[in-house]
Amino acid sequence: MIKLGDYNTLTILRETSVGLFLGDDEGTDVLLPNKYVPKSYGIGEKLRVFCYLDHEERPIVTTLEPYIIRDTFELLRVMEVNNIGAFMDWGLEKHLLVPFSEQRNKMQAGHWYVVRCYLDEKSERLVASNKHDKFLSNENLTVNVLEEVDLIVTRHTDLGWEVIINNQHKGLAFTSDVYQKIAIGDKLTGYIKSIRPDHKIDISLQPLGYMGLEPMANAIYERLTAAGGFLRLHDKSSPEDIREVLQMSKKAYKKGIGTLYRERKIEIKEDGIYIVDKQ
Structure with missing residues (x-):
């Protein structure tokens, strides 16, 4: 069956003056207008096309790629x-x-x-x-705490940023847990921070627990490298300064530099942190 609003892989059946007719395995055919016909093709070949309704509400296919498909x-x-x-x-x-x-x-x-x-x-x-x-439900959840998920940002509220989780559920990233600039429509990777008894989901934009140690350390090291091996951040730096430079919390920062220090990749001094010169 040809699915309206989605991509379909169809067989080229015949050519006409208005374009190619493509069909599925169930005997349904649909027009690919001349303007979308590829330069080279053969009867019997397969084409991946998008199906929608034209101005006269007739099913039609195109090789153009829409910005959105059905149910997303x-x-x-x-x-x-x-x-x-x-x-x-x-x-x-x-x-x-x-x-x-x-x-x-x-x-x-x-x-x-x-x-x-x-x-x-x-x-x-x-x-x-x-x-x-009307399209989202947290009644039967398909996610677990600490799980990595796909997000799309939908709205900013007094509490934080509302997000859609895996195209199925609704969640919230509290302002206090957001350490980077985001905007409505952004697609992000997030993590399930907690699931409440009423099935409300709290989201973190940073890895949690043991999952967060290596990514935070890597992020700090990459920023150190880009800055020439020195950052004017230390244990007494304010959370605001850390957020501005590294887009992470002070807690995550301290865990990250702790990992780097144990691996002897950095030195921690009164004026900041330095990459260890191994030469």
Whole structure:
């Protein structure tokens, strides 16, 4: 079955004046317009194409790669707003509709929003929504504490940054746990810091526990190398100074330099830390 809103690998069946017709194993065929036909091809060959609806709501395929596919979240820009809804640029000729009913707040042209693309069952059309919670659930969790996960940043609140976890769950990175500049739409690697009894998930953007020791040490050593072998940071440096220079907490910094010191890669002096010259 050809899946609308996703990539499909289809067989070239025949060529016509308007383009190539491609088909699946179930006897369904669809048009690849001339403008997307590759320079060289052969009947019977396979092509990886994206399927969506054209301006007349007919299934069609393209070799273009959209910015978002069905059942995923991405940061997209609104190109125009009319009496139907907002239309977003998703890398294809026909813009992606966000109906007013699927807007958390009224969208504005030129602004960027994290949205989910999905197939509307009533209209059988691909649309988008930035009402994230209707697509996310923490009821049956598929993640565990300390696990590495994929994140997309969705909103900044008084507590911190709301994130989508593995395209399935909702989490929060508290401001006190964020030591780097991030923005809405950023895709990051994160770690499950804790799961509360009510299934709310706290996120860390840095490895936790034993997982964090080597990455923190490596990050400090790389920054030391880039700075010529010296950083004006020491045990009494403020958390703010450490965050500004290394984008990590003071606790992580102390663990990292402890690892480097034990491995005899650095010297710790009153004015800062130095790379050990092994020559």
